[in-house]
Amino acid sequence: MKDVGEEMAQQLRNRNWIKNYKELIDDAFADEEVKAFVKENQLSQTELARSASKVYEFVSIKRQIKNGEVTPAPGYQPQLILSNHLIDVAYVPSEELMKSKKQAEIRARVRTLNMPKAIRTAQLADFDITGREEIAQAAADFIDTYTANPQKFIQGMYLQGSFGVGKTYLLGAIANGLAEEGFRSTMLHFPSFAVEVKGAIGSNNVVEKIDSIKKAPVLMLDDIGADQLSSWLRDDVLGIILQYRMQEELPTFFSSNLSMQDLLEQYLTVNNRGEAEPLKARRIMERIVFLSKEYTMIGRNRRHS
Ligand code: ADP
Ligand code: MG
Secondary structure, eight states, X not given: OOOHHHHHHHHHHHHHHHHHHHHHHHHHHTSHHHHHHHHHHTOOHHHHHHHHHHHHHHHHHHHHHHTTOOXXXXXXXXXXXXXXXXXXXXXXXXXXXXXXXXXXXXXXXXXXXXXXXXXXXXXXXXXXXXXXXXXXXXXXXXXXHHHHOTTSOOOEEEEEEOTTSSHHHHHHHHHHHHHHTTOOEEEEEHHHHXXXXXXXXTSTHHHHHHHHHHTOSSEEEETTTSSOOOHHIIIIIIHHHHHHHHHHTOOEXXXXXXXXXXXXIIIISBOTTSOBOHHHHHHHHHHHHHHEEEEEEOOOOOOOO
């Protein structure tokens, strides 16, 4: 025999549940957006009854977002739609999500190798132009000219200046500016790249590494001249990259603590064994001069350490 007490309790629970359910649904239908939607679409009582769970879902998720709670689909906002005369909920990406997706797409256009993270946020608009108006103008002009016609050859910039004046920052700002216009670029810290390539000697990776760099639509070689080159790195790595870019007329930027003249005489001419190879050095320098225009960057040292 059934336990009568238990049966009654069950009924009460059901009744309570039904009462709560009814309250929840009434509450959901009282939402202003829901009311407007129902009115606009002139739904019948039957249709409304069959839509109840969706309306409840819509209002619950909206409330969760408002309270800053994590929803089942973070970043998406519920929207009422009509589907076969019944209410349904569609999830549309929120403005913030669209923004952060767009930001990620822009960021993905700048390929970096061994570059400081800070350049990710570098902006031409934040570049301190005092005494450096010509450089800032040239950078902005480059972005405009390239954007107008990416197929046409434009010289890049050879930024020369002492430690900490913001050469790397400016290269980052140019790369980010190009990315916002939809263009890809590659930035690499040249001394680190040289070490990596040297470490990969003998494997197929060397050719692959050099190929992927030399073909970049816009290439920025940061801190060239900061290390000591072997003849191999100068002629078969740097030389190959620059030769290709000259032939293909691909925009190329450099930053260096050395002027072009010093780069030629100190960095390119004497190899790491102390041997002078002026003719080979000149060949490389001719390519750098073809690819870029020299700018001297002045300013205070912004590094804290
Ligand atoms: P360089 O490459 O000439 O040695 P950096 O570009 O590395 O100099 O700049 C030195 C420091 O100053 C970095 O930490 C960089 O992020 C910061 N910096 C440079 N220019 C700016 C700027 N316009 N606004 C904010 N920070 C800057
Ligand atoms: Mg630098």
